[in-house]
Amino acid sequence: MIDLTWVEIDKNALSENIKTLRKIVGDETVLCPCVKGNAYGHGLILSSKVFLENGADWLGVNSLYEARKLREAGIKAPIYVLGYLGFDELEEAISMDLRIVIYNEETVLKLKEILKGRTFNVHIKVETGNNRQGVKISEILDFAKLCIDSGLTIEGLSTHFANIEDSTDHSFAFKQFDVFNEAINLLERNGITIKYKHSANSAGTLLFDEVKMNMVRPGIACYGMWPSNETFISSREKNRLTTLKRALTWKSKIAQIKNVDENEFIGYGLTYKTTRSSKIAIIPIGYYDGYDRGLNSPYVLINGKRAFVRGRICMNIIMVDVSDIPEAKIEDEVVLIGKSGDENISAELFAKWAGTINYEVTTRINERIARILL
Numbered sequence: 001m002i003d004l005t006w007v008e009i010d011k012n013a014l015s016e017n018i019k020t021l022r023k024i025v026g027d028e029t030v031l032c033p034c035v036k037g038n039a040y041g042h043g044l045i046l047s048s049k050v051f052l053e054n055g056a057d058w059l060g061v062n063s064l065y066e067a068r069k070l071r072e073a074g075i076k077a078p079i080y081v082l083g084y085l086g087f088d089e090l091e092e093a094i095s096m097d098l099r100i101v102i103y104n105e106e107t108v109l110k111l112k113e114i115l116k117g118r119t120f121n122v123h124i125k126v127e128t129g130n131n132r133q134g135v136k137i138s139e140i141l142d143f144a145k146l147c148i149d150s151g152l153t154i155e156g157l158s159t160h161f162a163n164i165e166d167s168t169d170h171s172f173a174f175k176q177f178d179v180f181n182e183a184i185n186l187l188e189r190n191g192i193t194i195k196y197k198h199s200a201n202s203a204g205t206l207l208f209d210e211v212k213m214n215m216v217r218p219g220i221a222c223y224g225m226w227p228s229n230e231t232f233i234s235s236r237e238k239n240r241l242t243t244l245k246r247a248l249t250w251k252s253k254i255a256q257i258k259n260v261d262e263n264e265f266i267g268y269g270l271t272y273k274t275t276r277s278s279k280i281a282i283i284p285i286g287y288y289d290g291y292d293r294g295l296n297s298p299y300v301l302i303n304g305k306r307a308f309v310r311g312r313i314c315m316n317i318i319m320v321d322v323s324d325i326p327e328a329k330i331e332d333e334v335v336l337i338g339k340s341g342d343e344n345i346s347a348e349l350f351a352k353w354a355g356t357i358n359y360e361v362t363t364r365i366n367e368r369i370a371r372i373l374l
């Protein structure tokens with residue numbers, strides 16, 4: 001324990017998840033775990049190292065900032081940047097030998113200007129129905145020719161599914177996949193062959209062999225979480241009985257214990273009034289740390305027992321009711337997300353309190369908080 005709050009990462013779980021994904025996709029497919037968002041909150045560098053040690057080929061980041069951190073940590077594996085890079089970031093991206101996703105003519109022209117004879121690997125993003133990044137199929141041939149004429153190497157073609165994890169009906173995903181294949185065929189008919197073709201995120205990788213192509217970009221599954229209930233249900237319906245292992249536990253410790261009389265208020269706005277003489281524990285974390293102020297009836301775990309948050313969540317402090325945990329004392333460990341005894345606060349349960357999804361919950365645990373590999 002090195003701070004008032006810390007995140008423990010189960011190395012074995014991360015290793016097992018990557019090995020499981022490798023088994024699903026086979027040895028011929030590039031396995032590119034997404035480590036953007038501080039590795040979905042699990043710690044960029046430590047997660048990346050564990051993934052690479054256990055069979056990952058590439059790493060997927062969102063930004064130059066993340067790519068730079070990886071290179072500074074001595075990681076030499078190919079890095080694929082999924083997000084937009086500004087014009088003034090391109091030179092550094094080239095010098096770090098990144099591969100970037102590309103979909104803007106303006107970026108191609110800027111690259112041409114600064115490459116000056118050097119080559120650079122790009123992956124064209126095809127617009128297939130997500131309407132986020134992407135080049136429309138009607139424009140893809142001209143775009144690819146512009147890339148080639150500008151000295152770029154089109155190393156890959158990619159797309160991203162809009163509705164593969166939010167439903168057990170995967171028809172929209174397969175419509176997108178058809179458009180993606182049409183784009184590949186169109187380029188290949190015109191003599192443009194592409195080394196890596198990729199569309200699969202976690203749900204695609206877990207559910208369908210046909211979308212894995214020769215590269216996959218799973219994120220959430222690498223950390224042992226399912227993209228959604230729908231994906232889990234679909235996997236069972238298809239008898240694809242993958243087991244994923246959760247890697248993250250978020251902890252803090254009790255900073256103070258106090259007795260509060262019946263009918264007293266707790267916290268800002270007097271939102272909570274005790275209904276009995278209560279024992280309250282003060283925990284030194286708050287919304288600054290990622291413990292969302294909007295949580296609906298959350299609790300923490302102390303000694304395997306639930307202690308409900310009382311009153312408003314503050315920037316750096318929460319107050320929890322330990323009246324029924326008489327043994328609780330200052331400096332005792334508190335589990336905010338994870339297991340304690342027979343109890344478990346999963347990222348999904350936390351997400352339900354927050355009105356969001358597991359992705360957001362773990363990703364928003366403040367980057368400042370230490371990640372400790374166990």
Ligand SMILES: Cc1ncc(COP(=O)(O)O)c(C=O)c1O
Nearest residue numbers: 034082160201202217218219220
């Ligand atoms: C382009 C792209 N590929 C892959 C992923 C990984 O998705 P998942 O975490 O659902 O596996 C993401 C995540 O947002 C993404 O934006």
